[in-house]
Amino acid sequence: MDWKLFFLAFGMLFIAELGDKTQLTVFTLVTQYNKPLPIFLGASLGLVLVTLIGALFGNLVAKYIPTHYLQLIAGLLFVGIGIYVLYSALPEVMKSLQIFFKR
Incomplete structure (x- = not known):
């Protein structure tokens, strides 16, 4: 495991998402429905899957576009x-x- 790369990716994503649309969307959903746990779990799974897609297909797409x-x-x-x-x-x-x- 390349820990330097791991923490670089973690830090960049953490900073990029602070105050970003993802955090604001979660904030809005929690204020509307007042159920933070299912919203946290759903948003976390969504972010993990989107990040997985980005990691798997990002290099492939960049070769052609x-x-x-x-x-x-x-x-x-x-x-x-x-x-x-x-x-x-x-x-x-x-x-x-x-x-x-x-x-």
Whole structure:
């Protein structure tokens, strides 16, 4: 086991995920459902599987698709997901604003 590489991957992922969409998603789910254990376990399994896919297929994909294209695709996916989340939250925000301004 290459422990230096292990701790490098752990540290980078830990720092990258602090305040990131994954942590915010877990935070939001726990505030909505107030059941932290199943949300923690589900989110952990999801992160493990996504990381496994990245580890297994990352090098293979990089052989055929240049890195700058992968970064562009990832950026577009992040923007798309962000727009979807904002669009989904908008009705609740508008309802809250109407209640606030009626006071």
